[in-house]
Amino acid sequence: MTQISNEAEFRHALAGLDADRQRAVAALFVKHVLPLCDDERIAPVTDVAAREDVPEDKLAEALRTARTTTTDCHARCGAAGDWSAQAGYFVARAAVAALTPAGQMPGGPAWQAAMASRMAKTCEAIVTGDDSLGRESEEQYRILVDFLNS
Amino acid sequence: MMTETQLLVWLRGPALQVAIAIFVVGVAVRLLEVLVLGRKADLAEARGSAVAGGMRTILMRSFPDRATLQRAAFTEITGYIFHIGFFVTLLFYAPHILLFNSALGISWPALPTPVIDATAVVTIITLVAVLIHRLTNRVMRFLSRFQDYLVWLLTILPVVTGYIAFHRIGVTPPILIAIHIISVELFLIVFPFTKLMHAFTLFMSRYYNGAIAGYRGVKS
Amino acid sequence: MSASLERGIHAFKEAIDGPVASFFSSCVHCGLCAHACLFYTETGDPKYTPIHKLEPLRRVWKQEYTFWGRYARAFGLSKPVTDEELGEWETLVYDSCTMCGRCSMVCPVGNDIAYMIRRTREGMAAAGHAPEGLIGASRRAVTIGSPMGVKLPALEAQIRHLEQEAGLTIPVDLEGADYMCLLSSMEIMNFPEYIGAIARIFKQANVSWTISSEAFEATNSGIQIGVSEIAAELVQRVVDAAEKLQVKAVISPECGHAYMAIRWEGPNLIGKPFSFQVMHIMEVLDQLREEGRLKTTGKEKQRLTYHDPCQIARRGGVLEQPRNLLNIVAEDFVEMPEAGKMNWCCGAGGGVSANERADELRLRVFNRKKSQLDAVRAEGLVTACSNCRIYLEEGLEEYHMDIPVTGLTETIAEHLVEEGEGGER
Numbered sequence: 001m002t003q004i005s006n007e008a009e010f011r012h013a014l015a016g017l018d019a020d021r022q023r024a025v026a027a028l029f030v031k032h033v034l035p036l037c038d039d040e041r042i043a044p045v046t047d048v049a050a051r052e053d054v055p056e057d058k059l060a061e062a063l064r065t066a067r068t069t070t071t072d073c074h075a076r077c078g079a080a081g082d083w084s085a086q087a088g089y090f091v092a093r094a095a096v097a098a099l100t101p102a103g104q105m106p107g108g109p110a111w112q113a114a115m116a117s118r119m120a121k122t123c124e125a126i127v128t129g130d131d132s133l134g135r136e137s138e139e140q141y142r143i144l145v146d147f148l149n150s
Numbered sequence: 151m152m153t154e155t156q157l158l159v160w161l162r163g164p165a166l167q168v169a170i171a172i173f174v175v176g177v178a179v180r181l182l183e184v185l186v187l188g189r190k191a192d193l194a195e196a197r198g199s200a201v202a203g204g205m206r207t208i209l210m211r212s213f214p215d216r217a218t219l220q221r222a223a224f225t226e227i228t229g230y231i232f233h234i235g236f237f238v239t240l241l242f243y244a245p246h247i248l249l250f251n252s253a254l255g256i257s258w259p260a261l262p263t264p265v266i267d268a269t270a271v272v273t274i275i276t277l278v279a280v281l282i283h284r285l286t287n288r289v290m291r292f293l294s295r296f297q298d299y300l301v302w303l304l305t306i307l308p309v310v311t312g313y314i315a316f317h318r319i320g321v322t323p324p325i326l327i328a329i330h331i332i333s334v335e336l337f338l339i340v341f342p343f344t345k346l347m348h349a350f351t352l353f354m355s356r357y358y359n360g361a362i363a364g365y366r367g368v369k370s
Numbered sequence: 371m372s373a374s375l376e377r378g379i380h381a382f383k384e385a386i387d388g389p390v391a392s393f394f395s396s397c398v399h400c401g402l403c404a405h406a407c408l409f410y411t412e413t414g415d416p417k418y419t420p421i422h423k424l425e426p427l428r429r430v431w432k433q434e435y436t437f438w439g440r441y442a443r444a445f446g447l448s449k450p451v452t453d454e455e456l457g458e459w460e461t462l463v464y465d466s467c468t469m470c471g472r473c474s475m476v477c478p479v480g481n482d483i484a485y486m487i488r489r490t491r492e493g494m495a496a497a498g499h500a501p502e503g504l505i506g507a508s509r510r511a512v513t514i515g516s517p518m519g520v521k522l523p524a525l526e527a528q529i530r531h532l533e534q535e536a537g538l539t540i541p542v543d544l545e546g547a548d549y550m551c552l553l554s555s556m557e558i559m560n561f562p563e564y565i566g567a568i569a570r571i572f573k574q575a576n577v578s579w580t581i582s583s584e585a586f587e588a589t590n591s592g593i594q595i596g597v598s599e600i601a602a603e604l605v606q607r608v609v610d611a612a613e614k615l616q617v618k619a620v621i622s623p624e625c626g627h628a629y630m631a632i633r634w635e636g637p638n639l640i641g642k643p644f645s646f647q648v649m650h651i652m653e654v655l656d657q658l659r660e661e662g663r664l665k666t667t668g669k670e671k672q673r674l675t676y677h678d679p680c681q682i683a684r685r686g687g688v689l690e691q692p693r694n695l696l697n698i699v700a701e702d703f704v705e706m707p708e709a710g711k712m713n714w715c716c717g718a719g720g721g722v723s724a725n726e727r728a729d730e731l732r733l734r735v736f737n738r739k740k741s742q743l744d745a746v747r748a749e750g751l752v753t754a755c756s757n758c759r760i761y762l763e764e765g766l767e768e769y770h771m772d773i774p775v776t777g778l779t780e781t782i783a784e785h786l787v788e789e790g791e792g793g794e795r
Contacts, residue, residue, distance in 0.1 A: 119563075
């Protein structure tokens with residue numbers, strides 16, 4: 001059905017999704033970078049985001065957990081930064097985006113989740129010094145296409 | 151042994167001259183101590199006028215922002231009352247104006263004596279309330295030192311002794327006047343060594359504050 | 371440089387100028403400053419009264435610069451400042467003060483207490499009484515170039531990925547560009563979307579800009595700890611880079627103290643005016659808006675409010691611009707009580723957030739910001755300082771408030787009319 005090969009198409013396709021579908025695809029983006037996160041709270045909340053027909057309060061609870069994780073994981077001002085820990089921070093932020101109600105995120109939850117996931121990957125690249133890890137964006141295009149076609 | 155009249159003559163004459171001299175020299179020294187330290191020129195690019203900001207804050211800092219007025223209503227309101235009351239009794243009582251006239255050659259209209267009388271009473275009551283506040287309020291008590299209480303005493307004494315002298319309560323009128331004059335001379339002599347200097351330095355402080363802020367484009 | 375009480379006292383002396391002397395001469399112990407300080411209002415502890423935090427400086431002033439004080443000292447009648455005392459004052463000067471300047475706005479005799487705290491820190495630091503976190507941050511800033519140890523390769527990786535992923539161009543070391551953008555380590559590490567946001571906005575508005583590989587750090591730890599030599603060195607790096615690239619202006623990013631450091635203290639620290647302008651990113655964006663070069667579409671529908679970063683607004687003078695900008699991308703923008711120059715501090719600026727010892731106090735006094743947010747019932751909070759941003763998030767977390775916090779530049783960027791795109795989103 002759809003082909004996505006650049007940013008504009010990616011954004012446009014995401015924007016066209018309704019709130020539930022945005023959440024579902026956002027969860028997929030997060031799952032793809034989950035191994036970069038050491039904090040064990042993120043996997044379960046990502047599962048919540050991925051499920052269909054989740055009650056509002058369960059979503060809100062998962063969002064709160066994700067938010068708590070980001071505040072626990074962020075780099076403290078003035079402290080020596082740790083890029084591999086930062087990767088985990090961005091995965092948590094992606095989870096927050098996935099679980100945030102559609103109207104509250106500029107650009108939409110799926111887009112923000114995608115961006116945060118990419119940043120997690122960038123942190124990994126900084127740590128390993130290896131830039132040949134491939135572009136997360138291309139992986140995300142593929143994930144979105146598969147999602148739309150399913 | 152001096153007569154009452156001789157005492158008064160001395161108090162109104164040499165003693166007052168000494169007190170005023172100490173006051174004037176003392177204030178001048180304190181002001182110079184500030185000015186001599188100076189302030190480095192600001193090399194950052196200005197957004198607004200420092201001078202305009204400084205002048206503005208000199209005036210506008212007399213008016214508190216609403217939130218602070220609510221939070222510290224007692225301090226703000228009593229502060230206004232006793233300052234205004236003090237200056238009204240000092241400057242608008244006919245016998246005081248005669249004194250200023252003989253010293254400085256200028257004169258201005260007086261307020262009716264009953265008004266001055268009432269103002270004195272309000273000022274005294276407010277100052278007592280201010281003392282109680284200073285002694286009981288958590289922040290005030292924490293901040294206050296001997297000097298704060300001394301200055302309080304030196305400020306209330308002229309008002310109280312003046313009131314008593316006017317109403318001729320107690321000893322002979324000449325002695326009451328003498329006591330009043332002594333309280334004023336004490337006030338003048340101690341003034342430059344205490345926080346009473348704020349009467350002069352607040353103009354500089356407000357100016358600096360407003361100038362620094364005004365330079366950056368903020369009305370402080 | 372080794373710290374000692376002697377160095378500390380010397381630094382205090384150097385820090386006293388006409389304004390400081392005037393301020394101390396004027397204080398009448400009225401206690402009003404306490405009511406302007408969130409560290410007092412939210413704890414009720416009088417030791418947080420702003421003017422009290424300055425006691426060591428005041429005594430040095432009295433003993434050195436007043437006739438009566440010097441006289442008393444000569445006769446052994448004065449109380450010298452001791453090392454122990456400075457140790458006691460460390461938490462007052464560094465943990466319970468962000469130099470937010472609200473006290474300076476409220477003092478009836480006009481004392482600029484925040485100005486004096488900045489100067490007191492010079493003495494405290496020289497005497498060796500500054501918090502561990504700030505000492506570490508300053509050291510990293512001087513030796514690595516970033517208080518958080520962000521090195522050029524890490525930034526380059528961020529830039530590369532942004533360029534690849536988003537098809538943006540982020541010019542590095544472009545000589546003759548109009549603007550040189552600084553970035554705070556907090557942004558590079560926690561909110562790198564800021565870089566993408568400015569790249570997109572500048573592309574659309576056709577702004578010529580660059581980042582310097584030799585001086586990209588905006589954060590000035592020297593200002594926070596109170597060591598002017600360090601502060602000056604960090605500023606000089608930026609000046610050297612800006613002159614080398616011959617830019618017209620340096621843009622300070624979404625970081626409060628960075629703006630204060632480069633815009634207002636900068637030239638005074640290095641002893642000469644800059645040959646270029648300094649602007650906060652919001653000033654630049656607002657200028658673009660005025661010139662009609664900022665093309666946006668759609669608006670945020672949720673109820674948004676704005677937190678004024680103290681160093682940018684009250685102490686920095688950038689007050690109207692964020693409002694102008696928010697009004698073009700927000701349908702329902704409401705001001706919190708006391709918004710603008712009297713806004714309340716987030717509690718984390720001026721080095722407080724870098725100081726682990728201050729965490730508990732900082733979270734406790736966040737209650738003040740909470741009260742403002744409760745009053746305005748906002749659904750979203752926007753700010754323009756990444757330090758405020760992350761610590762607002764922490765505070766909201768602590769008080770179980772589900773309000774997302776975003777950066778202003780990022781919010782604008784999300785509403786840009788992209789090429790090939792149009793209409794509402």
